[in-house]
Amino acid sequence: MIPRVDGRVLTFAEAGLYDGLVLLGDDETKTIWHHITGEGLYGELAGKKVEEVSNIYHTTVEEALENYPDIHVAISDRPMRQSVGVLGRVRRGLSRMFRNTMSEEDDRRPSMDIGLGLWQGDEARYYPYEDVIASDNMIFDTFAGRRVIVFYAPDALALLAVFTDATAATWEGDELHLSTGEVIRHGILYDADGNRSTDERPLQVFTRWYGFSLTWPQTVIYERDRA
Numbered sequence: 001m002i003p004r005v006d007g008r009v010l011t012f013a014e015a016g017l018y019d020g021l022v023l024l025g026d027d028e029t030k031t032i033w034h035h036i037t038g039e040g041l042y043g044e045l046a047g048k049k050v051e052e053v054s055n056i057y058h059t060t061v062e063e064a065l066e067n068y069p070d071i072h073v074a075i076s077d078r079p080m081r082q083s084v085g086v087l088g089r090v091r092r093g094l095s096r097m098f099r100n101t102m103s104e105e106d107d108r109r110p111s112m113d114i115g116l117g118l119w120q121g122d123e124a125r126y127y128p129y130e131d132v133i134a135s136d137n138m139i140f141d142t143f144a145g146r147r148v149i150v151f152y153a154p155d156a157l158a159l160l161a162v163f164t165d166a167t168a169a170t171w172e173g174d175e176l177h178l179s180t181g182e183v184i185r186h187g188i189l190y191d192a193d194g195n196r197s198t199d200e201r202p203l204q205v206f207t208r209w210y211g212f213s214l215t216w217p218q219t220v221i222y223e224r225d226r227a
Contacts, residue, residue: 004051005040019214020098036205036215055204058158063186094210106213108221116159117212117219118202120144124216126209131224132159138169138176141222143202150222151176153187160187163200 003010008028015025015032023041024033031043038050064071093112094102105111115128125143127150132139138151143161150161154174166178176184181192189199205212213219 005048017101020102021211058156060155063155066186109209111210113209116206118143118204124219126212126219127222155186158206161204
């Protein structure tokens with residue numbers, strides 16, 4: 001996707017931090033932008049939005065090739081210095097540099113908690129990673145007036161969400177089989193005949209609690225029935 005605002009192509013780069021999140025700046029107007037919502041925060045285009053904001057997923061080479069067979073894969077020759085696990089299961093906390101950019105935090109969840117945040121307009125909901133894992137790696141819920149399944153994607157080591165008509169699902173190895181006959185494999189939806197299906201997904205980000213809650217202060221937290 002080529003980033004455009006009112007049909008105009010802009011060139012973006014990192015421009016600083018605010019609320020512990022990276023801000024983007026464009027070369028053409030020097031406007032400062034929110035990197036998740038695509039909203040102009042300060043400058044000439046403040047209040048404008050980048051057209052066609054879409055999801056960016058945690059993924060693997062295998063999954064990327066299945067989605068886009070002709071994709072170019074860049075492989076770095078730089079060694080991995082450490083293994084950080086899921087969004088870094090590392091919970092070292094935020095550095096002083098990040099905290100100095102932040103307003104008062106939402107203490108309903110720990111700052112470094114990880115989960116999947118969904119949003120549509122002013123509606124937002126956060127699904128804690130640990131609750132999805134404790135619910136057989138999947139949760140059915142209603143979001144933005146539609147049924148949605150939030151699930152753990154084994155390949156990507158992350159959570160994903162897809163709108164669905166299914167009312168139940170079971171795991172068969174790493175494949176998620178829906179009651180509609182559809183199957184989610186490598187994060188991709190296939191119909192009952194094994195053909196790739198066009199799915200619909202809410203806007204979503206797999207992220208730390210502090211970043212999502214500061215972006216959407218009104219967010220609802222999904223609460224698993226622990227009875």
